[in-house]
Every structure is written in C-alpha cells, then in structure tokens.
Amino acid sequence: MKSISTCIKQYGDRPQSMASIVKFLLAVLLLSFAIACSKKEKRILVFSKTEGYRHASIGPGIQALKKLGAENGFKVTATEDTGYIKEDSLRQYAAVLFLSTSGNILNDVQQADLERYIQAGGGFVGIHEAVTAESDWPWYHKLVGARFDGHPKVQEATLKVIDRDHPSTSFMDRTWVKTDEWYNFKDFDPGIEVVIAIDENSYEGGKNGTYHPISWYHDFDGGRSFYTAIGHSEETYDNAKFLTHVLGGIQYAMGDNELNYQQAKTDRVPPEDRFAKTVLDFNLNEPMELDELPGKGILFVERRGLLRLYDFKTKKTENLAQLNLFYGNEDGLLGLAVDPDYKNNHWIYLFYSVAGKESKQHISRFNLEDNKLDLASEKVLLTIPTDRHCCHSGGALEFGPDGNLFITVGDNTNPFESSGFAPIDEREGRKGWDAQRSAGNTNDLRGNILRIKPEDDGTYSIPKGNLFPEGTPKTRPEIYVKGCRNPFRASVDSKTGYLYWGDVGPDAGKADPQRGPSGMGEYDQARKAGYWGWPYTRGYNEPYNDFDFVAGKSGEKFNPDHLINDSPNNSGMQRLPPAQKSMIPMTYYRSEEFPWMGEGGINPMAGPVFHASDQPNAHQQFPAYFENKLFLYEWMRDWIYVITLDDDYNYVKADAFMPNTEFSHPMDMIFGSDGNLYVLEYGQKWNSQNLDARLSRISYISGNRKPLAKITQDKSVGSIPLTVQFSASGSKDFDGDVLDYQWFFTKEEVQSNDIAPTYTFTDPGNYTVRLHVTDAQGETTSTSSKILVGNDAPQLSIQIEPSDTLYWDGKEVNYKVVVSDKQDGSTTDGTIGASNVKVTFNFVPEGKDMVQATVGHQRNTVPEGKQVIDGTDCKACHAVSEKVNGPSYTEIAKKYTENDKGYLIAKIIKGGAGVWGESPMSAHPQLKMEDVSKIVDYILSLKPNNATARSLPLEGTISFGEHLKGKKEGSYVLMASYSDDGITGQEGSELVTSEQIIFKKQKTNDN
Known part of the structure; x- marks a missing residue:
C-alpha cells in the first residue's frame, strides 16, 4: 500500500483544489479506520455449566482465564447460561471453551447450533471434565476427541511432551511432573494429534497402556478443537506452565479463520416454544389409529369398535358407528385408512376382529358419507385366520403413494414360555408357542407386513415387487415384509415409497450365549421386499440359538444368510430369504450407538416422513428443517424424535421433538392437509378409558409467539395488614419484545404496571391476584396466584x-x-x-x-373446588344436598368413586344427558382441566364416611x-x-x- 504522503504528492501534481485534497484524505482515513475495525478484538466464551459432579476449580479457572485473556488480547465472557449456546450468540466468539462441564447440559436446539458453529469454522477448547459432558451426543465426543473411562485417585505422574511444535507445548521440556486427577479414555477419534501423553508407569490406575494421551488437538468438522485433561485442582490455575499450555490451545482453536455459516451442514432445530399442542378431545377409550377425511376432520377408531370423527368446523367429536366385533387379548378394531380418492369414492378401510367363534381378522372396505358409515356396504378384501389364545395382532393400515395398501400383522404367538427368547416350541400341541408357523412361514399372513392393491370391485391385486411372485408354491403373494414379531404402527414415505415401521421386541432382560440376544425392539426401513429375521434373528441380525424344548437344550445359532425353517408347524418353504438388518435396534438398556433412546420398556412406532409438498393448500406448515425427516415415537417411553437421513436414506442423527411436552403413550400420528401434526395418545392405563387418552393437534408458530406470564411473591398467607412483594421478572417473551405488565390485586381494574410491585392487603379474605403480560404485537397471556389475608400459618x-x-x-x-x-x-x-x-x-x-x-391427615379439598363452582353456572342446576334441575352433589358423590374421576371431568366439560333423567347438562369447554378436577374432588369429598x-x-x-x-x-x-x-x-x-x-x-x- 502506498504511503499517504506519496499519494498526496501524486495527487498534488494535478491541478486540483484544496477541497478535493481534503476529501481524498478523509476517504483514506475512513478506509484505514474500516480496515482497523475489521480486525475486531477476539472473544472467547467460557462455559462452565454442570449437571453432574462440579469441580471446585471452576471458579478459580474462570478468573485465571479472564486474566489470561486480558494479558493476551482477547476478551472472555464466562457463563453457565445455556442461552449463550445459540447461533446469534456464538457468532461473536472466535472459540468456545468448556471448563469442566458435566452432565447433559444442552438441548437439541443448542446442540445443533454448536455443531453449526464448528462447521462454520469456530474453535473449541475442552478442559478436564468437559470430556464427561453430553454422554448422549456422539458428535460432541468426536469434537472433544475421546470418551471418559474413569480415573484413579489424585496423584503425581510424569507427563511426556510428544509435540513441541504446537503453541500449547512449544515452551516445554520433554517431561513434566505434575499432580492431578488423571483420566482414562476410550473411543479416541483417529484424527487427534497428541501433544502430551502420560507415563502409566509413573502412577497407579492407568488403563490405556502405552498410548495414553492427556492433551491433543485436531481439525474437526470444519473447525478446530483442543482438549487437555489437566485442570482438576484449584492450585492448577495458579500454575504458569499450565496456563501457558491452555493459552496455546486457545490460540490454536481461535486461529485466523472467519466464520462462514454457508459451510454449516447441520440444520437448525426449531425451538420447542415455536410449537403449540392443543387437545382436541380426551377421555378416549383405547384409541388405536387415525387418518384424515380430507379437509373435513380427523377420523379415528377405538379398540372396542367405535369409529369417531373430530370435525374441523364444529370442533367436536362425533360417534359415526359401532362395529359388532370380537374384543379381547389384543384384538378389536385395530386399524383405519382413508382411501386416497375418498373425495370421489367415499371409501374407508378398517382392520377388525370378526365376532363369533371363528378366529379371524377382516380387512374391509366401507362407504362413509355424510358422517354415516354404511355397515351394509362392507366389502371384505382380505381375511386373516388367527388364534385367539394370545397376542400380537399388529393392525395398522397405511396407503403408499402408488395406491397400494400396507397391512401390519403380528406373529400371533405366545411369548411367555420362551424365557424372553425365540418362541420356537415345536412340541406337539404347542403351535401357539411357535412363531415359525407364522412369522417364519412363507405360506402364512401373520408376522408380516402385507401389500395389496385394492380394486374398485372390492377385491385386490398383487403389486409387482412383493417378496414372493404370484404362483410361487408354498407362499402368500401378499407378503411384502416377512419376519416381524408385532409390527404395530407403520408409515410410507410419500416421496420414495419406502416403508418404515416399529416392531415390538421380546422380553429377555439380557443376552444369553446359549439362547440369543437380549430383548430388542426395532425401527425398520424397507426399500424393497425382504425378510426381517424373526424368530431367528433380531437387531443387526444377531442370531438366536435353535432350542429343544423337550430336552431343554440349546443348539447351534441360526445363520442369518442361510435360514432353514424345519418346524413341523411350517406349511411354507423351508429355505427362507436372507435376513435383513434393523435400521435402529433398541434394547431395554441405554444404547452406546443410539443413546438418545434412553432405557425402559420397548414399543417402537414409526412415521410419518415430512414433505411440505404433501400439504399444498396448507396456510401454516412445519419449517424447512423437517423436510425429508422421519418421525419416530415410543409408546412405552413417551417420546417423539425427528430422524435426519442422508442422501442414501441412512440414519444420521436424532433430535428430540417437544421433549418438555407430555405425550401419554403416543399411538399414531399423521400430518394433516392443513399442515398440522395430529397425534393420538392411548393414555397410561391399559385396556381402559383414560383421561389422558387424547387427540391433539400440534401447530408450528412461525410468527409472533405469546409471552409467558409468571408470578413470584415473598409470601402467600399472613395476618392483617399483609404486605406482599410481587414480581413478574420470571415472565418472558420468546421473540425478545419488551413486555407491558398489568396487575389486578383486589379489583377488576389495573392497580399497577410495575414489574415488581408491592401491595398491602388491609381486609381479610381469599384473594386471586392476576397478572396480564402483553408483548409489542398485542399478544396477551395471563396467570394468577392465591393470597390468603387474615390468617397465619400454624x-x-x-x-x-x-x-x-x-x-x-x-x-x-x-x-x-x-x-x-x-x-x-x-x-x-x-x-x-x-x-x-x-x-x-x-x-x-x-x-x-x-x-x-x-x-x-389429608387436607380437605372442598373449599377450593367449591370456589370454582361458585364462579360457574353449576349452582343454577345443582345444590349440595337438594335436587334442583340436576342431582344434588351428595347424590353424585354416592354414585361415583375416585375411579370415575376421569368420566366426571369429561362429563362436565363436554356435557350430556340421560344419566339422571331427560334434562341435558350444559357443556363447559371454557373451564380449565385443573379447575374441573377441583370441582370433582369437591363433589366426591361429600361421600358419607363415618370411619374415623x-x-x-x-x-x-x-x-x-x-x-x-x-x-x-x-x-x-x-x-x-x-x-x-x-x-x-x-x-x-x-x-x-x-x-x-x-x-x-x-x-x-x-x-
């Protein structure tokens, strides 16, 4: 760059005015200032949140790092607020330093943003316990470079400096004798470059042998990472050598790189507060499957035979039909599908268990028009013979993009006398305990997922590409996927036609080398027809042993590539197709490969796959993050995850979906034509009506979100006069708006607009203090709190x-x-x-x-429930002991028990008639569930009880x-x-x- 004086001289050789020269000099100065400003001061974020063990050295470590930054030209922001781990915040920092963090501290939104930060070229530094954090996040452990594997007691050891060219070690001698808590490691990332190792001969408790790194660095996923296991004690942060070591790691991680988010590959995860779950109906009786009547409502079935419709316009649920069927074991009305051309033909399909002595399932087509199911219109497409002595019925119906109907059918086999392993009992009279007669039988419809093409005349044809071509001896051509135990819920990708399903696993608590693997459920994907191994293999083709149930002895393990069904109960081919591996196996225990699944019972369910193009007329859709992603859910563990697949449709990662929202045994889910996700929940109690058995709608909020209102107070009860300090500081606006506050203490008018007002109550009474918070867009949310004045707590x-x-x-x-x-x-x-x-x-x-x-000792719930009643129209029809328009509360209390609480809550909210006479009971949809619960508690408390x-x-x-x-x-x-x-x-x-x-x-x- 030419000097300014040279420029002036050259410029001055020309006949220009002094004003022009001044303009030129000003431009040069502004340019110089801009260049200087572009080299802004480096900043690092020191993050030290802990959910597990907390090191006492964290505090001294923060102070030492701040001093280190001040002396070496970078600013340090220290925090334990996970809100800093988001993209808008991370863009400010040249590196992020995890200082002895522990536990699972980041949610999926924050994890995705940290991944994107590194992929954009950001730097990472981990100190000591940071290696133990985020045990359920495989990417993080690749970033750090290893996994933690325990440690011995604090002691002195000899460190070996391996690389003296790195800025973290360039000043060191070949060895360093130091006292610390020496970690052992496992699963080292192969890309790490070791700068310091430990000599295991110099201390006790090492488990890594001759290769035991202590500090290392590596380029990872677009960014830079440095980790040191040193840093346990408070004294270490006064050690000049250690601090210089950390400084070199920070300088390496910061580098000279500028963040470039165009290089980020991970999608940003929408935060949970962008989703709203609305309960459309509740207190359902074993809801099983749902589908949409296009643009009209959500159709769903209950296992006892009821077909129901939630109407979008009336916002009410109507009972459309009650089927006469067999209900027992796992049978009943199990599946539902609406014909893809319903607008023109008005057909729906039901999977149900036929009434009578003959054990069979029907897949039938019915006419449904004007909210009336024509039972006489039934066309039985397919009959599936079954045994009603036990279990595993499957029952899902799903249409694919080409109009083919997929039908999931369980193996119909008793699992309870096989010790949780393969039910392959070949003894005479034990057919029901042998899954080789069903799931392993090419000539049986059970233990499979079938694929048929419904025809207009009520029959069906066989699509090309099923497992066995038509005419193949000893086979059923309807079979698409063979070898399932209990494929309960499935979904078909509308774009690829790939089939996804969850297969419920057996009960073995742990593996037995003489019997087979531990009990495993499966999330499976079929890109084409195949055999999925049951009852011979599970998971990644882990084989069971052949077993002689007469002698009680194990035989050889089955070969997944050469499976032979020689059971006397087999009516199909003996040689079976090669077994296919599961996409995602799950056990009762925590998985190292898929730690996000947690542990517990096993009942996996799969689908749908989101495509925005499936909802062309939707006004509000889920964001682009969800495109091509698969939803998986777990009935026993009550969670939903969103699965990212690569371009070859293989598993990449899982993000929790609404992890802080309650899902009570999610049973089925679909995306509606309106862009919303509809979820059916079975409820916690099996084989019964449940208050938490629900149909819900989940909507994405793309624009302004309602604020959160929260009240805190320093006291709730006290004698007169009672002065209470209130605060709304816990209120929050998710869009960052400034909030307006309105307080109502004793009147129906605003009595304060302060965020933290003080109010003195001078009259005795039971007060409901209300707070309204309003954001800049005019959205208001309210909350309330109770204050009892005139009485002190005993x-x-x-x-x-x-x-x-x-x-x-x-x-x-x-x-x-x-x-x-x-x-x-x-x-x-x-x-x-x-x-x-x-x-x-x-x-x-x-x-x-x-x-x-x-x-x-329980406190009487009467007063609170009675207060709610006094604020409703209930008192116009009911009294405590006298009959008015409706029965007295005492009569109701005599008739019902605590077991009927869910029924009573539903009755109050929905209304009804016929129990106490002809007078109808008004619906009360405006009442909150918790308030209705208090009303019911009050009424039931009136039951006569002479026992003291x-x-x-x-x-x-x-x-x-x-x-x-x-x-x-x-x-x-x-x-x-x-x-x-x-x-x-x-x-x-x-x-x-x-x-x-x-x-x-x-x-x-x-x-």
Whole structure:
C-alpha cells in the first residue's frame, strides 16, 4: 500500500483544489479506520455449566482465564447460561471453551447450533471434565476427541511432551511432573494429534497402556478443537506452565479463520416454544389409529369398535358407528385408512376382529358419507385366520403413494414360555408357542407386513415387487415384509415409497450365549421386499440359538444368510430369504450407538416422513428443517424424535421433538392437509378409558409467539395488614419484545404496571391476584396466584427422645407434639386442644406406598373446588344436598368413586344427558382441566364416611413391634397434623401444617 504522503504528492501534481485534497484524505482515513475495525478484538466464551459432579476449580479457572485473556488480547465472557449456546450468540466468539462441564447440559436446539458453529469454522477448547459432558451426543465426543473411562485417585505422574511444535507445548521440556486427577479414555477419534501423553508407569490406575494421551488437538468438522485433561485442582490455575499450555490451545482453536455459516451442514432445530399442542378431545377409550377425511376432520377408531370423527368446523367429536366385533387379548378394531380418492369414492378401510367363534381378522372396505358409515356396504378384501389364545395382532393400515395398501400383522404367538427368547416350541400341541408357523412361514399372513392393491370391485391385486411372485408354491403373494414379531404402527414415505415401521421386541432382560440376544425392539426401513429375521434373528441380525424344548437344550445359532425353517408347524418353504438388518435396534438398556433412546420398556412406532409438498393448500406448515425427516415415537417411553437421513436414506442423527411436552403413550400420528401434526395418545392405563387418552393437534408458530406470564411473591398467607412483594421478572417473551405488565390485586381494574410491585392487603379474605403480560404485537397471556389475608400459618413440631430415627425390635421412643398458631393459640397453654391435632403412628411394609401413612391427615379439598363452582353456572342446576334441575352433589358423590374421576371431568366439560333423567347438562369447554378436577374432588369429598381414624395423644411413648407380626421389612411413620380455624366467616381460609418422622430398620453387620 502506498504511503499517504506519496499519494498526496501524486495527487498534488494535478491541478486540483484544496477541497478535493481534503476529501481524498478523509476517504483514506475512513478506509484505514474500516480496515482497523475489521480486525475486531477476539472473544472467547467460557462455559462452565454442570449437571453432574462440579469441580471446585471452576471458579478459580474462570478468573485465571479472564486474566489470561486480558494479558493476551482477547476478551472472555464466562457463563453457565445455556442461552449463550445459540447461533446469534456464538457468532461473536472466535472459540468456545468448556471448563469442566458435566452432565447433559444442552438441548437439541443448542446442540445443533454448536455443531453449526464448528462447521462454520469456530474453535473449541475442552478442559478436564468437559470430556464427561453430553454422554448422549456422539458428535460432541468426536469434537472433544475421546470418551471418559474413569480415573484413579489424585496423584503425581510424569507427563511426556510428544509435540513441541504446537503453541500449547512449544515452551516445554520433554517431561513434566505434575499432580492431578488423571483420566482414562476410550473411543479416541483417529484424527487427534497428541501433544502430551502420560507415563502409566509413573502412577497407579492407568488403563490405556502405552498410548495414553492427556492433551491433543485436531481439525474437526470444519473447525478446530483442543482438549487437555489437566485442570482438576484449584492450585492448577495458579500454575504458569499450565496456563501457558491452555493459552496455546486457545490460540490454536481461535486461529485466523472467519466464520462462514454457508459451510454449516447441520440444520437448525426449531425451538420447542415455536410449537403449540392443543387437545382436541380426551377421555378416549383405547384409541388405536387415525387418518384424515380430507379437509373435513380427523377420523379415528377405538379398540372396542367405535369409529369417531373430530370435525374441523364444529370442533367436536362425533360417534359415526359401532362395529359388532370380537374384543379381547389384543384384538378389536385395530386399524383405519382413508382411501386416497375418498373425495370421489367415499371409501374407508378398517382392520377388525370378526365376532363369533371363528378366529379371524377382516380387512374391509366401507362407504362413509355424510358422517354415516354404511355397515351394509362392507366389502371384505382380505381375511386373516388367527388364534385367539394370545397376542400380537399388529393392525395398522397405511396407503403408499402408488395406491397400494400396507397391512401390519403380528406373529400371533405366545411369548411367555420362551424365557424372553425365540418362541420356537415345536412340541406337539404347542403351535401357539411357535412363531415359525407364522412369522417364519412363507405360506402364512401373520408376522408380516402385507401389500395389496385394492380394486374398485372390492377385491385386490398383487403389486409387482412383493417378496414372493404370484404362483410361487408354498407362499402368500401378499407378503411384502416377512419376519416381524408385532409390527404395530407403520408409515410410507410419500416421496420414495419406502416403508418404515416399529416392531415390538421380546422380553429377555439380557443376552444369553446359549439362547440369543437380549430383548430388542426395532425401527425398520424397507426399500424393497425382504425378510426381517424373526424368530431367528433380531437387531443387526444377531442370531438366536435353535432350542429343544423337550430336552431343554440349546443348539447351534441360526445363520442369518442361510435360514432353514424345519418346524413341523411350517406349511411354507423351508429355505427362507436372507435376513435383513434393523435400521435402529433398541434394547431395554441405554444404547452406546443410539443413546438418545434412553432405557425402559420397548414399543417402537414409526412415521410419518415430512414433505411440505404433501400439504399444498396448507396456510401454516412445519419449517424447512423437517423436510425429508422421519418421525419416530415410543409408546412405552413417551417420546417423539425427528430422524435426519442422508442422501442414501441412512440414519444420521436424532433430535428430540417437544421433549418438555407430555405425550401419554403416543399411538399414531399423521400430518394433516392443513399442515398440522395430529397425534393420538392411548393414555397410561391399559385396556381402559383414560383421561389422558387424547387427540391433539400440534401447530408450528412461525410468527409472533405469546409471552409467558409468571408470578413470584415473598409470601402467600399472613395476618392483617399483609404486605406482599410481587414480581413478574420470571415472565418472558420468546421473540425478545419488551413486555407491558398489568396487575389486578383486589379489583377488576389495573392497580399497577410495575414489574415488581408491592401491595398491602388491609381486609381479610381469599384473594386471586392476576397478572396480564402483553408483548409489542398485542399478544396477551395471563396467570394468577392465591393470597390468603387474615390468617397465619400454624407451626407444628415433633420432639422425640432418643433423637435417632433407627429402630430395632422392641425399641421405645418418647414423643411430644407442639402446635402454635398466631390466631388460635397453642397446645402448650391449652388454647389448642389435643382433639384438634391428629397424631398417628403406622408401620408401612417395604414395597407399599408411603402415602398410606398419611391417611386421616389429608387436607380437605372442598373449599377450593367449591370456589370454582361458585364462579360457574353449576349452582343454577345443582345444590349440595337438594335436587334442583340436576342431582344434588351428595347424590353424585354416592354414585361415583375416585375411579370415575376421569368420566366426571369429561362429563362436565363436554356435557350430556340421560344419566339422571331427560334434562341435558350444559357443556363447559371454557373451564380449565385443573379447575374441573377441583370441582370433582369437591363433589366426591361429600361421600358419607363415618370411619374415623384413631388419633394418639399429644405426648406419649411409641414402641416398634408391628413388623414382628409378619416378620416384614419396612418403615414406621410418626405423623402429626393440624388444621387451624381459619378466618371467621371466610370459607376455605383454614391452613394446615403437618410433620412426620420416618424410622428405618437398623441394619446389622453380618461380617
């Protein structure tokens, strides 16, 4: 670059005015300033959040890193707020440093943004415990460079400096003797470049042998990563050599690179607050499968035979038909599909168990028009013979993009006498225990996924590409996928035609080398017809052993590539096609390969695959992130994940979908033509109607989101005058808007606009304080909080002598219960009588619910429920003990029990008639579920109950002998409770306090 003086001289040789020269100089100065500003100061983000063990050295480490930055030209931002791990924030930093982080600290949104940051050229530094963090995130451990594998005690060891050319070690000697907590590692990334290793001969507890790296670096996924295992103790952060070592790692990670997000490959994950789940109907009775009547509503079936429609216009659910069928075991009305050309032909298809003595399933077509199912129009496409002694019916119906109908059918085999392994019992009379007769039988429709082409005349044809061509001896041409145990829910990719399904796994708790693998469920993908191995293989073709059920002896393991079905119960071919591997196997335990699945029961379900083009008329769709992604869900574990597939449709990664939202045994899901996701939930109790059995709609909010309103307060009860400090600081706007606050303390008008107002209540009463928060777009959200004025909480204590809480046979303990209340008095001076205090002493056997020890102490739920009733129209039709237009609350309480609570809640919200006469009960859809629950609790509390639990005196002696009667293990619970008198004339103002002491058995030392 020419000097300014040279430029002036050259410029001055020309006949120009002084004003022009000044303009030129100003332009040069501005250019110089712009160049200087483009080389902005480097910044690093030090992140030290912990969910597991927390090192005491984190605090000193932060201070040392800040000082290091100040001395070496970079700024340090230190935080434990995961909100910094997002793209808008990360763009500011040349590197991110994880300082002894622990546990799973980032959600899927933050994980994706960190991946994108590294892919854009960002830097990463990990210190010490950072290697233990994010155990369920394989990408992170590749970024760090290894996985943690334990450590011995803190001790001195000799370090070997391997690479003295790296800035983190260029100043070091060949060896370094240091005291620290020396980590062992596993699963080293092959790309790491080691700068420091440890000599395992110099200390005790090393497990890596001659190759034991301690510090390393590598270029990874577009960015740079440096890790050092040193940094356990507080003193280390005063060690100049260590700090210079870390400085070199930071400088390497920062480099000179500029972030380029065009290089980022990972899609940004939409945050959960962009999705809204709306319950459309609830208290369903075993909902099984759903589909859309195009543009009209969501059709779904319940297992006991009910066909139902949620109407988009009326926003109500209508019962369309009740099928006469067999209900039992896992049979009933199981599957539903709407014909792709429904607008023209009005056909739907049902999978149901036929009533009568003959055991069979029907796949039938019906006419459904004007919300009426014409039962007489039934065309039975396919009959599947079955045995009704047990299990595994499958039952899903799904259309593919070419009009082919897929039908999932379980193996119909008893799994309970095979020890959780392959049910291949070939003994005479044991057909029902041999899955070789079904899933392993090429001539049987069970244990398969069938594919047929429904024809207009009510028959079907066989599509090309099924597993066995028509006319092949000893086969059924309907079979597309063979070798399934219980393929329960499936989906077909509308773009590729690929089939996805979940196959419920067997029960073996752990693998047995003489029997086979541990129980495995499967998420499977079929790009073409094939055999998926059951009952001979599972997962990645892990084979079972042949087993002689007569002798109880194991044979050879089955060969997945050469499977022979020689069961006497086999009516098909003996030689079977080669077994196919599962896409994603899952066990009862945590998977190293797929840690996101967690652990627990196994009931996998698959689909749908999202394509925006499937919803051409939708006004609101899920964002581009979801394009080509597969939804997987788990019925037992109650989660939903979104699976990214590569260009070859192989698994890449999984992101949790709405992980903080409750899903109660998700049963089926589809994308509607309106762009929303519709989810059917079975509910937690099996074979019954459930309050949490729901049809829900999940919508994506692309624009402004409603704010979150939250109230905190320093007290909720107290005597007059009661001054309360309120705060709305926990309220939040997800779009970053400034919020307006409106407080309503005692009036129906705004009494404060402050974020943290103080209010003094001068009159006794039960107040509902309301807060409205409004964002810049005018969206308002409200919340409320209860304040009881004029009564102080009573105080209760239990004193025991001796004071320890262990018991042994025949032990005796003296106790004394003391109660004091500002308004009512105390037990000490006798103003609170012993009869007002409940004292109990109970033995709770091991395995029993500790709640049983609280019987007689529960607070009455009447007041709160009655307050809700008083604010509704219920009192116009009902009274406590008198019949008005409807029955009295006492009559209702006599008729129903706690088991009917879900029914009663649904009745109040939905309305109805016919139970107590002809007068209809109005619906109350405007009431919140929790408020209706309080109403029901109040009504049920009116049930006559003359039983009174015996109360002990305020002072006495308890002895420990109940456990000796049945020689039971367990705990004793001494409990006392007191309910004060409340405020005179103020119903619901009583306050309750309680205390309990749990005595546990003294353990004897047998050694």
